[in-house]
Amino acid sequence: MKWIKNHKLVIIIIALVIFAISLPFIFLVYQKYKPYYTAEDFEITTVISEVDANQNGIDDYQDILFGARMDADNHPTYDGRYWDMGYPPNDIGVCTDVIWRAFKNAGYNLRAMVDSDILISNEIDYHIDYPDSNIDFRRVGNLQVFFSKYAQSLTLDIYDISEWQPGDIVVFNGKHIGIISDRRNRDGIPYVIHNSGQPLREEDVLEKRAKIDPISGHFRWNALELEDIVVYWEE
Numbered sequence: 001m002k003w004i005k006n007h008k009l010v011i012i013i014i015a016l017v018i019f020a021i022s023l024p025f026i027f028l029v030y031q032k033y034k035p036y037y038t039a040e041d042f043e044i045t046t047v048i049s050e051v052d053a054n055q056n057g058i059d060d061y062q063d064i065l066f067g068a069r070m071d072a073d074n075h076p077t078y079d080g081r082y083w084d085m086g087y088p089p090n091d092i093g094v095c096t097d098v099i100w101r102a103f104k105n106a107g108y109n110l111r112a113m114v115d116s117d118i119l120i121s122n123e124i125d126y127h128i129d130y131p132d133s134n135i136d137f138r139r140v141g142n143l144q145v146f147f148s149k150y151a152q153s154l155t156l157d158i159y160d161i162s163e164w165q166p167g168d169i170v171v172f173n174g175k176h177i178g179i180i181s182d183r184r185n186r187d188g189i190p191y192v193i194h195n196s197g198q199p200l201r202e203e204d205v206l207e208k209r210a211k212i213d214p215i216s217g218h219f220r221w222n223a224l225e226l227e228d229i230v231v232y233w234e235e
Helices: 002-033 060-074 095-106 110-121 140-150 206-212
Strands: 169-172 176-184 190-193 215-220
Touching: 060 095, 060 176, 060 190, 095 110, 095 140, 095 176, 110 140, 140 169, 140 176, 140 215, 169 206, 190 206
Parallel strands: none
Antiparallel strands: 169 176, 169 215, 176 190
């Protein structure tokens, strides 16, 4: 009888160990496939850009969203090293790479626009010692300065859910940046497409992240009145 009891105890312990090992995978699968909602579920009208920079029949905001999602699906390895040519390979990236790739998909050269404004500003606004085209567009602080000057600044209140739209840019405490998704949680708070090395790159994290790193910027790109600064992507 004692052997049987010990045998059962070993089985229980093994089962618990297997469950503990499997738990992160189970959670990941749940996060990936859990139900999400859209603007229509909350009677929110999705904002459509009046601009289609790359003339592909898709407005800028949707193109920015789709570009960010393509980067998320590609799942580049998180690696923030300096690249002599500026652009990292497609399978490498950090949070800022999500942004320029999203803008590239909409037809904009974000790197060239940031470089141009740094020169116009004499580096003062950007708090840098000297311009470096290979890295300036891949720094969160620089992107926050650029968008605060040339994009529409919007509410930082995540519970004002109708004001958060697909393709918007969100900055967390000047340290992290992402693109707002068209997916929402059950409270209507949108998902974020971003890269901090996490398993899922499009996730329900806006509220959770904001508690750790308060939101310092919420922007919406509008090229209608930016002829002097806009640079389009050329292959």
